[in-house]
Amino acid sequence: xxxxxxxxxPIGSLVMTPTGRIxxxxxxxxxxxxxxxxxxxxxxxxxxxxxxxxxxxxxxxLRLMIPAKVFVPAINSWRxxxxxEDDETE
Numbered sequence: 001x002x003x004x005x006x007x008x009x010p011i012g013s014l015v016m017t018p019t020g021r022i023x024x025x026x027x028x029x030x031x032x033x034x035x036x037x038x039x040x041x042x043x044x045x046x047x048x049x050x051x052x053x054x055x056x057x058x059x060x061x062l063r064l065m066i067p068a069k070v071f072v073p074a075i076n077s078w079r080x081x082x083x084x085e086d087d088e089t090e
Contacts, residue, residue: 006039006059012068015043018061022046024071029056 006028009015013025023043031037040056066074 004059004062004064006041009041009059009062009064010068012072013064014066014071015041016063016065017043017055017057022065023055025068026054 009025011025011027014022015025016022023045025041026044027042029040029042031040038058041059041062042054042056043062044052044054
């Protein structure tokens with residue numbers, strides 16, 4: 001079994017971290033390749049009081065829950081539904 005790479009976790013995917021926290025991938029981050037830094041996914045947590053709390057994690061430690069191609073359209077559809085309700089009250 002091969003390790004999962006950063007390409008297996010597109011931006012916008014819903015993931016679970018090793019500690020069981022749920023978040024969404026908002027960015028791919030690379031460090032200095034000469035120092036052997038691994039590519040990482042920047043994960044924004046959903047359960048945080050501070051809405052900006054993030055962690056940089058190696059992809060092989062993440063568990064993909066919902067891929068971006070499913071999760072992002074679902075969120076966008078939900079947001080459009082919320083915007084439609086505001087338009088009706090005007």
